[in-house]
Amino acid sequence: MNAEDAHEERAGILLVDDMEDNLIALEAVLGSLNEPLVRARSGEEAMKALLRRRFALVLLDIRMPGMDGFETAANIKRLDQTKDVPIIFLTGAEDDSGYAFRGYATGAADYLTKPFDPWVLRAKVRVFLELHSKQLQLEALRAEVQELRELLDNGQGELT
Helix, strand or coil: CCHHHHHHHCCCEEEECCCHHHHHHHHHHHHHHCCCEEEECCHHHHHHHHHHCCCCEEEEECCCCCCCHHHHHHHHHHCCCCCCCCEEEEEECCCCCHHHHHHHHHCCCEEEEECCCHHHHHHHHHHHHHHHHHHHHHHHHHHHHHHHHHHHHCCCCCCC
16 A cells, blocks of 8 residues: 555544634644644535545534534535534534534534633544544445455355
């Protein structure tokens, strides 16, 4: 496997926020994880990015002009290609307390208020990266089992 193939397997993290300072802060906190970090400045940009490549996780700001975080999350969960990508909502502490309920109802895996604790965010992201890694391993095993079944069905293999 060459370096490009290895990079392709690393799904990365999609950072969605309309504020440059917030994106810079997220990159500073998550940079030490050595995973690809992809920026999107709007819900529309996020959807385009999600359709271009695979992500292990989306960190999604709720309050954005145009398509807000809730609408973006609903669109992510609506598409077969993206419906299983976990979403962590990020929003300002002064926001309406109903946001948390609405976030979970929209399909969020977690919800954090800004300013967030960098250690907590990094720990949560690590959990989702590990889950994504396990999912890839499971997919590879399923593919191997399918290949073996096809070989046996075609009489090209035998059990020993």
